């Protein structure tokens with residue numbers, strides 16, 4: 001077997017962990033959308049116009065050069081119109097249906113809306129949404145989908161500059177969403193972490209919260225991450241292949 005191929009025994013062990021859990025929480029990152037054609041943030045090809053995400057996704061960068069920050073987000077908003085959910089997103093819809101509303105929580109760090117587009121009913125978006133804008137003056141938020149926006153969009157109510165309704169570095173996560181995510185990590189018996197480098201906090205901390213509260217942790221990623229040493233099973237490979245296979249192995 002090729003060393004990158006996930007061993008069938010690991011898949012079966014992970015399927016058994018999922019199958020015996022009354023409550024499952026799943027946290028996804030940019031990797032789950034890579035097979036839909038969206039770039040991840042870090043690693044090869046992860047730079048945008050030579051900038052690391054840490055240089056453009058901050059309130060300081062927005063104050064310094066809002067046009068640069070909007071170019072970054074407008075490019076990503078434009079790409080939303082060209083992509084569809086992949087089998088990884090769809091497998092999580094099937095898992096939600098199987099576990100039922102009380103038994104399943106989907107937490108995502110992604111801002112692309114692809115879990116909703118796939119049909120997931122409840123999604124905790126820790127880092128906001130690219131499809132929403134928020135006024136930097138009066139704080140009004142608006143759904144704008146993937147429609148093109150001007151280089152420096154302004155608020156129709158107060159004329160201040162709009163910003164993407166996402167969470168930048170040094171900003172707090174939405175409190176209600178965070179509370180629900182933390183509660184799900186504390187109360188699940190199985191926590192599945194998919195396609196994230198697990199370096200951005202507080203999101204990555206949920207892995208350890210789940211573990212400290214007794215959950216089995218399964219990681220699905222094409223490479224090892226910061227969290228790999230703390231998980232019970234590592235499934236190495238693309239989530240668009242691994243997730244459907246994992247759900248299939250749970251049986252009926």
Ligand code: BJW
Pocket residue numbers: 028029030031032034035040041042043046053057109110111127166167168169170171172173194195196197198199200201202220221222223225237238239240
């Ligand atoms: C595949 C695949 C395939 C590829 N299949 N896998 C504790 C310790 C240290 C630092 C901190 C700490 N607490 C807070 C901090 C500071 C900071 C932080 O974490 N810094 C670290 C970089 C060190 N955190 C913050 O600032 C947070 N705020 C905060 O803590 O505020 C405190 C506060 C409280 C009260 C008042 C005020 C303040 C906020 C963090 C916000 C992060 N925002 C971003 C941008 C969102 C908008 C946007 O999209 O532009 O969120 S940054 C970016 O990183 C984005 C992502 O959601 C996030 C995580 O990235 P992700 O998803 O892991 O992507 P990648 O690219 O890193 O990884 C992709 C993975 O996929 C890889 O592993 C691949 O191998 C894999 N992969 N193809 C499976 N087919």
